[in-house]
Amino acid sequence: MSGCGIVKTNSGNGGVVSFTSPDLFDQNHAASLTTHNDVNSILIVLNMPIQPQPQSPSLERLWRCSQHRICADGGANRLYQYNKEYIPDRIRGDLDSLNEEVRAYYEGHNVSVEQDPCQDTNDLDKALQICCAVQATTNTEQEASTTCAATTTTTTTTTSRPPRIYVYGAFGGRFDQEMASFAALYKWAPRFDWQMYLYSEETCAFLLPADRPCEIQLTFYDGKEPDQPTDDAEMMEHLSVGEGPTCGLLPLACRCDSITTTGLKWDLDGTIAMEFGGLVSTSNRIMNDVVTVTTSHPVIFTAELQRCKTP
Ligand SMILES: Nc1ncnc2c1ncn2[C@@H]1O[C@H](COP(=O)(O)OP(=O)(O)OP(=O)(O)O)[C@@H](O)[C@H]1O
Ligand SMILES: Cc1ncc(C[n+]2csc(CCO)c2C)c(N)n1
Structure with a gap:
């Protein structure tokens, strides 16, 4: 959880906080991604039904607009059912919902499967902890490259910004889980400079x-x-x-x-x-x-x- 308490200023735009549609953000920031390690957006897939074919447009769009994808426990079952070609980067949770077949399939595709047995946080929370770690790693890498660059030029400035977090499957199910998703928004949005978005298909x-x-x-x-x-x-x-x-x-x-x-x-x-x-x-x-x-x-x-x- 190191670095999670750090809140950076949003976009350096005079303190204004900008919220935009994922595609709009994608268009504006795609050019600024320089390596495959750069992370501007992280998608978390929750354990909620995903509309079957022809397509679930909201999920398709968020998948396309993200560089890092995490399934919260049983969210992996839903993704597997939806489209086996969609391979997440990680699966994280207490893992009481992840099916054996799904686990084996994704492990065979080098997906990191991480168990956290804590019963005081839910699986969304556990995924968000990872987002903090990804953010910290991205910032460290960017700082390192800035330091490196600074040895050859004096005009380099740091462009590190917290990743955007998209949570898919946040509405339409159990009311306590929905409220937990809103509670997560209050808890975690400040840590990602307010760039955390909850989504469903509607x-x-x-x-x-x-x-x-x-x-x-x-x-x-x-x-x-x-x-x-x-x-x-x-x-x-x-x-x-x-x-x-x-x-x-x-x-x-x-x-x-x-x-x-x-x-x-x-x-x-x-x-x-x-x-x-x-x-x-x-x-x-x-x-x-x-x-x-x-x-x-x-x-x-x-x-x-x-x-x-x-x-
Ligand atoms: N019925 C539901 N309605 C809304 N959100 C859900 C529902 N079921 C699961 N989720 C979301 O998907 C995440 C993963 O769910 P999963 O079923 O794997 O775990 P769970 O044991 O039901 O929930 P948790 O362990 O997180 O309390 C949950 O943390 C929650 O955010
Ligand atoms: C006051 C309080 N209420 C409920 C739970 C139960 N709980 C909250 S998150 C979670 C994990 C589910 O995977 C569980 C079991 C608790 N620990 N503390």
């Missing part, structure tokens, strides 16, 4: 930090509707997925005294508190390509996922 969610201006740029906003879904199997092959336009702001862990937004159909102007038992913002709508939020307390931002044609 929904995404992330945590907006207190007292930092947040900018959210998602695939769909009101002026940009997705193509209508289709039942045609051939068309489905060419469908992707994006976030919006329906969204929500949820003060899950505590009352939010003040929140100011722009770019939503029902914007908040900082004068009304949000709390369970009072106001919560659900069925809101993204109206601009960028939504801004400044909040006195951390709040969950959530958006629906819709299918679209692959660009």
Whole structure:
């Protein structure tokens, strides 16, 4: 867990925290990946059903946008069932759910299978501990290469940034597990400079930090509707997925005294508190390509996922 307490400034953009769709982030940062060891995004697959063929567009997209993939225990069974060609880098958990056949298959493909028997943390937590280790290794490697480079040039600057974490399968199952996923968001998002995203096929969610201006740029906003879904199997092959336009702001862990937004159909102007038992913002709508939020307390931002044609 070394290095887990370190929080670095997001993107060096004047303290603004930027949240973007995975593909958008991918496009902007692909060029900055220099070696196969560079990690910008880590995918964690949980033990939740993955829609069968023709495709599970949300998983496909997150798989494509990640450089490192971890299955949380029984998440490996789901991936194996979905597509045996998808080989994760690691499987981690207490391993009470991992099937023998699945374990043997992935071990045969050099996947690291790691058991942590602790019964005070769940398998998502165990996977997130590994993300911290990957982050620490990436930072150390980048620092080492910067130090090396510094011997030949004086203009090199460090570009290390925490990896983005995508958690797939976070919603739609047991309520205590869903709540554990949200609890993990509150616990771990600060450690990854707030770049931790929960996903299912229908929904995404992330945590907006207190007292930092947040900018959210998602695939769909009101002026940009997705193509209508289709039942045609051939068309489905060419469908992707994006976030919006329906969204929500949820003060899950505590009352939010003040929140100011722009770019939503029902914007908040900082004068009304949000709390369970009072106001919560659900069925809101993204109206601009960028939504801004400044909040006195951390709040969950959530958006629906819709299918679209692959660009
Ligand atoms: N029914 C479910 N609903 C939502 N999430 C789930 C569900 N089952 C599993 N998960 C997620 O997948 C992870 C791996 O699940 P797995 O079934 O392998 O372990 P578990 O023994 O059920 O859960 P854990 O040991 O983590 O409490 C869990 O940590 C959790 O995040
Ligand atoms: C207060 C408290 N509540 C529940 C558990 C049980 N628990 C939490 S995570 C986990 C691991 C499941 O793989 C288990 C069994 C605990 N330890 N402490």
